Amino acid sequence: MSGETESASGADNGDAPAAEPLTFDTTVAHSARVHDYWLGGKDHYAADRAAGDAVIAAYPGIVESVRANRAFLARVVRFLAAEAGIRQFLDIGTGVPTANNTHEVAQSVASDCRVVYVDYDPVVLVHARALLAGSPEGATDYIDADLREPETILEQAARTLDLSRPVAVMLIAIMHLIGDDAEPYRLVARLTDAAAPGSYLALSQVASDIQAEQMAEAARRYNSLARETQRHRNRAEVTRFFDGLDLVEPGVVPVQEWRPGSVAEASARSAMWGGVARKR
Numbered sequence: 263m264s265g266e267t268e269s270a271s272g273a274d275n276g277d278a279p280a281a282e283p284l285t286f287d288t289t290v291a292h293s294a295r296v297h298d299y300w301l302g303g304k305d306h307y308a309a310d311r312a313a314g315d316a317v318i319a320a321y322p323g324i325v326e327s328v329r330a331n332r333a334f335l336a337r338v339v340r341f342l343a344a345e346a347g348i349r350q351f352l353d354i355g356t357g358v359p360t361a362n363n364t365h366e367v368a369q370s371v372a373s374d375c376r377v378v379y380v381d382y383d384p385v386v387l388v389h390a391r392a393l394l395a396g397s398p399e400g401a402t403d404y405i406d407a408d409l410r411e412p413e414t415i416l417e418q419a420a421r422t423l424d425l426s427r428p429v430a431v432m433l434i435a436i437m438h439l440i441g442d443d444a445e446p447y448r449l450v451a452r453l454t455d456a457a458a459p460g461s462y463l464a465l466s467q468v469a470s471d472i473q474a475e476q477m478a479e480a481a482r483r484y485n486s487l488a489r490e491t492q493r494h495r496n497r498a499e500v501t502r503f504f505d506g507l508d509l510v511e512p513g514v515v516p517v518q519e520w521r522p523g524s525v526a527e528a529s530a531r532s533a534m535w536g537g538v539a540r541k542r
C-alpha cells in the first residue's frame with residue numbers, strides 16, 4: 263500500500279457503541295503504521311513517518327526497543343508452546359505482519375496450534391488474509407475488533423478457540439495505547455476471567471520509568487501527532503495487569519531480560535516492561 267490518496271479500505275470496525283472506531287485516515291499517524299515504519303516495513307504514510315521521526319528525535323533507542331519487543335514476543339510464544347504446552351493463542355493488537363508472527367512461531371513448535379489475531383486498524387485488516395495462511399493441522403483466524411470491547415472479542419474468538427481449555431491471551435505492545443479512561447485493568451481482567459485455568463497472560467507495554475525523561479518527551483511528541491495517544495506506565499502499574507495470576511520467572515522485567523535466547527538479545531536496550539503469568 264502506498265500513496266497519500268489511497269481511498270478508505272471500507273473496513274468495518276464492528277458495532278462499537280462504547281469505543282470510537284478507528285477509520286482509515288492517512289493524514290494522521292496510526293500506531294500500527296508507525297510501528298511498521300520503525301520495524302522497516304512498507305505500510306506507512308508521511309504522517310506516520312513524521313510521528314515516528316518525532317519519537318526517534320526524543321528517544322533514539324525506539325527502533326532497538328521495538329525490535330527487542332518483537333524478540334520478546336517470539337520467545338514468549340516459544341515458551342508457551344514448547345514449555346507450557348499451550349496450543350491456543352489470542353493475540354490482540356496484532357500489528358502489520360512482520361517476521362516471526364505468533365502463528366509462525368507457535369506452529370513451528372506444534373503444527374496444531376490455533377491462533378486468533380485481533381486488531382482494529384484497517385491496514386492490519388488488509389493483511390489479514392495473508393495472516394490466515396497457517397499450517398493445515400492448526401487454525402488461524404482474524405477478528406476485526408477493538409480491545410475496549412472484550413465481549414465481542416471473546417464471542418468471535420470462540421469460533422476458532424475452545425475457551426474451556428487453556429489459552430494464551432497476548433497483549434504485546436498494546437496496553438500503552440489504552441488510556442486510563444478505558445479502564446485497562448478491567449479489560450485485561452475480563453479476558454483472563456473468561457480464560458480456563460492453566461491459561462496464560464503475556465503482556466508488554468511502553469515504560470514511563472525507563473529513560474524517563476526521554477520517554478516523557480517521546481509521549482508528548484507522539485500524542486500531538488497521532489490518532490491514538492500513548493499512556494506509558496511504570497513497573498508497578500504494568501505488574502498490576504497480572505494481579506491474581508502467577509507470574510513466571512523472571513517476573514515483570516525490561517523485555518530483553520525476559521529469558522533472552524542469546525547474549526545479543528540480552529544486551530539489547532528497550533523502554534518496555536514485559537511479563538508472562540499463569541492462571542491457577
Ligand SMILES: C[S@@+](CC[C@H](N)C(=O)[O-])C[C@H]1O[C@@H](n2cnc3c(N)ncnc32)[C@H](O)[C@@H]1O
Binds near residue numbers: 358386407
Ligand atoms: C505497537 S503495535 C504492536 C504490534 C505487535 N503486537 C507487536 O508487539 O509487534 C499496536 C497494535 O495494537 C493495535 N491496537 C491499538 N489499540 C487497539 C484497540 N483498542 N483494539 C485493537 N487493536 C488495537 C494497533 O492497531 C496496532 O496494530
